[in-house]
Amino acid sequence: MPAFWPLNAPADNADYTWLDLRGPHYALGQAQGRQTERFVIPAWWPAPPPLSFAADCARQIGELHPPLLDELRGYADGQGLAYEDVLRGVCRQTMRLRARPPYPEGGCSSLAVVGADGQVRVGRNYDFHPVQRVRQRLRLTPEQGRPSVGTRGSVPGGRYDGVNDAGLFICLHVALSDEPAEPQPGIPFHLLPRLVLETCARTRDAVELLTRVRHLHAFNYLIADATGDLAVVEAHPAGARVAAQGEPFAACTNHFRHPDMQRFQPGRRHTHSQQRLDFLHSQSAALQAGAEVLSALSDHPSGLCGHAGGHTTLWSLSANLTARTIAYARGAPCCTGFEALPWPSAN
Ligand SMILES: [Zn+2]
Structure with missing residues (x-):
């Protein structure tokens, strides 16, 4: 090694x-x-x-x-x-990287919007160093639990994002924060979206699960369902909070916003993460009026769409939870075509 x-x-x-x-x-x-x-x-x-x-x-x-x-x-x-x-x-104990440089400040961005037409749409870019090879897409129809479609990263069993047959969407974002000196056993970050997709039907179920379990890692989760209930849960091994819920627009990047979560990121600057979050919120009205999710995901001045180092967009997704469609791009959304994947179904 x-x-x-x-x-x-x-x-x-x-x-x-x-x-x-x-x-x-x-x-x-x-x-x-x-x-x-x-x-x-x-x-x-x-x-x-x-x-x-x-x-x-x-x-x-x-x-x-x-x-x-x-x-x-x-x-x-x-x-x-x-x-x-x-x-x-x-069951990885820490998000600290074995290698240098440290964890990239860039990272994933996501949004969910309830349009004026009532359609619930979500978009998300997954960004990391291109050395991460595994970017598998899976549709599972298990005998126990809900069918789902989503992506898997480097370890088995997990999901980094996806939807289930009830129209529930979830994606994860690393949250740059301090870690406990002595990690305690908990649920690994990548298994939480999987657990949500297989055991929950509504955003409120997912929020309940994510705020109840012991988290092994510091991550943010954006959740949306077909009824238009949107939420952001911020999680750390020492606790989790609902940072946003009940609005027709939600966005998520790589820092904690909830006041109770600030103590886990002392002295950290989140310039890149904040810039992406601010940009997404600036697009809220246009997106509610019907603007394409793809145009927000493809923005370069804000850093949404990444092309270098630890902020390389390895995949992008766009889904309509009302129309029950989901599509993925194998790279940066500004220059990569989207492929529709079949919606999860028990039939
Ligand atoms: Zn781009």
């Missing part, structure tokens, strides 16, 4: 695999394990935690949605790996 990983190395071999799977969770995991490359903990992640730590995280996951652990077991078997090793890889 190199001490310095070339984070800016282009990922010419980016993995946008599409999987459309149906069945019990163990079989879903086994199929993913067999049909994807061998799971390797990303070089920029910290060393995995002790098994006892990961086992406590798994216990908490099992309290919310036991089938997700079946999927991880199936995945491990499909890959020929020990379940315990996969679990340790999934």
Whole structure:
């Protein structure tokens, strides 16, 4: 493992695999394990935690949605790996990067809007160093839990964004903040959107879940449902707050806004994140009047659309929760076509 990983190395071999799977969770995991490359903990992640730590995280996951652990077991078997090793890889203890430079100040941006016509639309750019190769899109129709469509990053079982058959949308954003000196077991960031998509039907259900669980990492979550209920939840291992809810427009970037959450980001400047958030809010009226989500996502002066370093837009999504459509671009939305994916359905 190199001490310095070339984070800016282009990922010419980016993995946008599409999987459309149906069945019990163990079989879903086994199929993913067999049909994807061998799971390797990303070089920029910290060393995995002790098994006892990961086992406590798994216990908490099992309290919310036991089938997700079946999927991880199936995945491990499909890959020929020990379940315990996969679990340790999934339960990352810290967001600190093993390599330099530190976590990029740039990051993901998202918006949700209820239009004057009543249509609920969402948009989101996922930004990180291009060295992140795994950008898989999955549609799962499990025997237990709701069907969903969304993207997976470097570790199995998770979702970085997606929708379910009820028209519920969620996406995640790393929140740049201080971490506890001694991490305590909790739910890993990438499993929370997955848990929400499989167990919740409405924004209020997702908000309840996200404000109830113990978070392993500091992240922001934007949530929207087809009734037009929009929310932003800000989460940290020490607690979570609802930063926004009840308005016809919501946006989210990479810093905490709720007053109770300020203590986790002392002395930090969030210029890039604030600039993107301010821009999105400046577009609120136009978006409610019907302006295209794509034009906001493609903005360059604000930094919404990223083309360099840790702020490279690895994928972009646009969805209409009322019309039940979702499309993804394999890169920056300003210059990459969007591909429609099939809406999740139990049929
Ligand atoms: Zn661009």
